Amino acid sequence: MDGGIEVHELGKTYAGTPAVDGVSFHIAPRELFVIVGESGCGKSTLLRLIAGLDAPDRGTIRLHGETVAGAGVMVSPEARETGFVFQSYALWPHMSVRDNVAFPLQAAGMARKAAAEAAEPHLRTVSLDGLAERRPEALSGGQRQRVALARCLAGGARTILMDEPLANLDPHLRATMERELLGFHRSSGATTIYITHDQREAMALADRMAVMRNGRFLQVGTPQEIYDRPRSREVAEFIGHGAVVPVRYGDHMAELDGVRFPAEATAGQAPGDALAILRPEAIEILPGAEPGALTGTVRETFYRGGTWEAELELAGGAVLTLSHGAPLVPGQGVCVRIRHGWILPG
Numbered sequence: 423m424d425g426g427i428e429v430h431e432l433g434k435t436y437a438g439t440p441a442v443d444g445v446s447f448h449i450a451p452r453e454l455f456v457i458v459g460e461s462g463c464g465k466s467t468l469l470r471l472i473a474g475l476d477a478p479d480r481g482t483i484r485l486h487g488e489t490v491a492g493a494g495v496m497v498s499p500e501a502r503e504t505g506f507v508f509q510s511y512a513l514w515p516h517m518s519v520r521d522n523v524a525f526p527l528q529a530a531g532m533a534r535k536a537a538a539e540a541a542e543p544h545l546r547t548v549s550l551d552g553l554a555e556r557r558p559e560a561l562s563g564g565q566r567q568r569v570a571l572a573r574c575l576a577g578g579a580r581t582i583l584m585d586e587p588l589a590n591l592d593p594h595l596r597a598t599m600e601r602e603l604l605g606f607h608r609s610s611g612a613t614t615i616y617i618t619h620d621q622r623e624a625m626a627l628a629d630r631m632a633v634m635r636n637g638r639f640l641q642v643g644t645p646q647e648i649y650d651r652p653r654s655r656e657v658a659e660f661i662g663h664g665a666v667v668p669v670r671y672g673d674h675m676a677e678l679d680g681v682r683f684p685a686e687a688t689a690g691q692a693p694g695d696a697l698a699i700l701r702p703e704a705i706e707i708l709p710g711a712e713p714g715a716l717t718g719t720v721r722e723t724f725y726r727g728g729t730w731e732a733e734l735e736l737a738g739g740a741v742l743t744l745s746h747g748a749p750l751v752p753g754q755g756v757c758v759r760i761r762h763g764w765i766l767p768g
């Protein structure tokens with residue numbers, strides 16, 4: 423049975439400080455699971471434990487139904503049927519593109535010529551068939567990335583681990599490579615774990631994602647769940663834009679500066695003082711004052727290419743984040759309506 427990836431209570435401590443601190447999760451077969459978190463939160467350590475490059479201090483890892491780490495078991499990286507795509511690309515510099523892709527097949531015992539032929543369809547998949555004779559040094563960053571992907575395909579990896587693979591690329595190439603990575607993941611049939619510190623990239627790619635901090639998972643869910651219903655202030659502020667403001671909550675409504683607006687909360691949320699996350703797209707800018715409107719003064723503005731993002735300080739002191747299709751100017755008075763908010767649990 424193909425059980426995907428199952429990780430239970432995994433822990434790894436370096437010099438008395440936990441880098442991975444009791445993490446448990448289950449990734450379904452063929453899922454693309456993204457782990458996002460700030461530098462130093464433990465993402466790479468977690469990936470290295472799954473790859474078998476490091477041994478955990480506690481917990482278990484099962485890959486596709488087989489225990490590969492834990493309870494006295496430590497399966498070598500080679501025996502885990504795992505492909506890596508790391509930032510450093512890790513291509514063989516003295517081999518051509520074709521030989522790099524054919525390498526896992528040769529390592530598995532296939533003759534050189536047969537391995538080179540078997541590499542061809544994988545080179546075509548990543549559109550590198552025209553560059554097969556080149557050495558990695560004569561490729562762009564994005565092309566090297568694609569060689570690493572083709573090598574994963576050729577190796578028949580059932581688990582693909584990607585550690586910030588797009589970090590060295592310029593923004594335009596990143597967007598192209600994101601599309602290619604998604605296509606690659608789907609055609610490979612592999613279960614993929616992708617780590618990044620870029621929450622935008624995480625949301626664009628993930629079937630489900632985990633937000634990691636201090637060696638732990640703060641929340642696991644689809645990008646939309648995490649964006650719309652963050653479990654804590656930390657998650658709300660790390661994922662997407664928006665403002666966390668104090669409100670009074672009760673009966674599916676929140677009150678801010680004497681104005682009530684619809685608010686969702688987890689079942690069992692007690693009425694009373696609470697914190698709400700208000701996303702920019704849930705705040706409507708009105709042509710003028712009207713009942714149920716809040717008024718404020720624009721503080722900072724940022725042009726985001728086609729839209730203006732602004733911080734609006736309300737009369738009561740709370741600061742909202744707005745997004746608007748027309749220029750907003752610091753000092754300008756603005757009336758807004760809050761369409762809905764999410765009450766942070768607690």
Ligand SMILES: Nc1ncnc2c1ncn2[C@@H]1O[C@H](COP(=O)(O)OP(=O)(O)OP(=O)(O)O)[C@@H](O)[C@H]1O
Nearest residue numbers: 436437441459460461462463464465466467468619
């Ligand atoms: N071999 C090691 N020896 C000692 N400490 C380590 C080692 N590897 C990682 N750490 C520490 O463990 C913590 C987690 O590191 P890790 O590389 O997993 O973080 P990360 O989230 O991948 O960060 P980045 O995004 O910067 O790569 C950090 O505090 C790091 O300094």
